Amino acid sequence: MSFKGRDIIRIEELKEEEIYRILDVAEKMVPVARGEETTDLLYGKVLASLFFEPSTRTRLSFESAMHRLGGSVLTISGREGTSLKKGETLADTVRMAEAYADVIVLRHPNEGAAALAAQFCSKPVINGGDGSGQHPTQTLLDLFTIKSELGAIKGKTVALVGDLRYGRTVHSLSLALARLGARMIMVAPELIQMPTYILDELNSLGAKYELTEDLGRGIEEADVLYVTRIQRERFPDEEEYMKVAGSYRVTLESLKNAKEGMIILHPLPRVDEIAPEVDSTPHAKYFVQAFNGVPVRMAILTMVLGVIE
Amino acid sequence: MKELKITPIKDGTVIDHITAGSALKVLRILGITGEEGYTVSVAMNVTSKKESLKDVVKIEGRELKPEEINKISLIAPRATINIIRDYNVVKKYRVQIPDVLEGIAKCENPNCISNQREPIQPVLKVISRNPLRIKCVYCGRVQSQVEKNLI
Numbered sequence: 348m349s350f351k352g353r354d355i356i357r358i359e360e361l362k363e364e365e366i367y368r369i370l371d372v373a374e375k376m377v378p379v380a381r382g383e384e385t386t387d388l389l390y391g392k393v394l395a396s397l398f399f400e401p402s403t404r405t406r407l408s409f410e411s412a413m414h415r416l417g418g419s420v421l422t423i424s425g426r427e428g429t430s431l432k433k434g435e436t437l438a439d440t441v442r443m444a445e446a447y448a449d450v451i452v453l454r455h456p457n458e459g460a461a462a463l464a465a466q467f468c469s470k471p472v473i474n475g476g477d478g479s480g481q482h483p484t485q486t487l488l489d490l491f492t493i494k495s496e497l498g499a500i501k502g503k504t505v506a507l508v509g510d511l512r513y514g515r516t517v518h519s520l521s522l523a524l525a526r527l528g529a530r531m532i533m534v535a536p537e538l539i540q541m542p543t544y545i546l547d548e549l550n551s552l553g554a555k556y557e558l559t560e561d562l563g564r565g566i567e568e569a570d571v572l573y574v575t576r577i578q579r580e581r582f583p584d585e586e587e588y589m590k591v592a593g594s595y596r597v598t599l600e601s602l603k604n605a606k607e608g609m610i611i612l613h614p615l616p617r618v619d620e621i622a623p624e625v626d627s628t629p630h631a632k633y634f635v636q637a638f639n640g641v642p643v644r645m646a647i648l649t650m651v652l653g654v655i656e
Numbered sequence: 657m658k659e660l661k662i663t664p665i666k667d668g669t670v671i672d673h674i675t676a677g678s679a680l681k682v683l684r685i686l687g688i689t690g691e692e693g694y695t696v697s698v699a700m701n702v703t704s705k706k707e708s709l710k711d712v713v714k715i716e717g718r719e720l721k722p723e724e725i726n727k728i729s730l731i732a733p734r735a736t737i738n739i740i741r742d743y744n745v746v747k748k749y750r751v752q753i754p755d756v757l758e759g760i761a762k763c764e765n766p767n768c769i770s771n772q773r774e775p776i777q778p779v780l781k782v783i784s785r786n787p788l789r790i791k792c793v794y795c796g797r798v799q800s801q802v803e804k805n806l807i
């Protein structure tokens with residue numbers, strides 16, 4: 348298994364043992380990501396961080412990862428990113444960026460953008476999220492958090508809660524969990540339940556899952572409660588939205604039947620879907636999860652640059 | 657060739673059993689505009705033994721290759737190809753859906769990068785034939801009605 352020179356575009360392109368290899372390397376990166384140890388593994392290497400839409404969390408964690416490894420970063424984001432989008436094709440932008448950098452991370456509003464970028468770029472391209480499509484490093488950091496908190500992924504029950512219809516993180520995550528042998532409970536009102544095309548893929552993978560509207564059931568059975576934001580604009584009217592948002596809110600009260608070691612994850616930012624008083628419970632792992640973005644991205648950067656096998 | 661209502665040709669290609677009403681689309685997909693110079697006959701809504709109605713296209717003086725013909729498989733899945741030399745059918749085969757549809761149909765996802773201004777052709781990959789499942793290589797969307805998005 349070699350990652351040198353590889354693009355990281357879709358989670359499906361990674362074999363099971365490759366996913367676990369990334370998680371193992373990430374584990375070793377944790378002390379460096381925390382700043383407790385230092386390294387110059389990527390000294391002299393340059394990351395081009397191309398953000399055609401804002402995503403502070405993803406961008407900062409990639410940039411932190413690169414700096415922690417002794418490398419440096421070129422950033423095109425915000426206003427600059429959007430003006431580029433109007434004037435120039437993405438194909439041209441990545442060909443320009445590869446002239447200045449050794450690896451590219453791309454965030455783009457159109458689905459399939461990372462696959463296109465990889466086609467035009469000889470340096471490794473890492474997908475930092477494309478439209479409502481893929482965000483493989485988010486999925487890897489979710490998997491890393493589950494494995495490091497619970498010791499395993501296989502055999503665990505993961506309840507996915509909230510906007511399962513439009514939420515890309517839950518789409519990628521569910522496909523990965525299916526391949527790694529976790530069981531899933533899809534907790535959402537019908538209007539925003541998992542789309543058929545994802546369920547079809549899950550079925551073809553032989554996934555074990557069930558659908559429910561009942562958050563209580565999800566909480567009771569889950570080893571992992573993966574909560575996502577329910578967006579107002581998905582609902583025909585305010586009243587309907589308030590009703591749904593209210594019944595899918597995770598509070599201290601709603602957690603009383605949870606398993607003792609159950610962990611709560613959230614891709615962040617959250618709005619009201621997890622009450623602040625939950626933060627101080629041992630279940631709350633979403634800030635650890637956010638931190639885990641750094642070691643996971645460090646692992647990916649060192650591996651695609653061929654510094655670690 | 658008895659079943660054909662239109663007169664036989666000496667050399668060329670006869671595409672038979674085209675889904676009734678699709679002959680013009682077939683010509684468009686094959687890139688035949690009529691400006692090439694060779695004789696093209698089109699018969700639409702002809703009665704046939706197998707189906708109630710069908711279209712037939714005859715192209716004189718040009719032998720189409722299977723790769724060219726397979727592009728029409730999405731709109732005329734039952735079409736048969738007859739290569740004619742000196743009034744005889746020397747080769748006969750059915751269209752097959754190719755493994756990759758490059759530049760034949762657009763991805764149905766309007767937000768897909770292949771539908772933006774980029775220097776690429778849409779590429780759709782056939783992941784299974786029965787049932788037919790076709791996926792965009794860029795955004796990964798499984799297409800529900802490829803025949804509606806033909807270029």
Ligand SMILES: [Zn+2]
Binds near residue numbers: 765792793794795
């Ligand atoms: Zn597409």
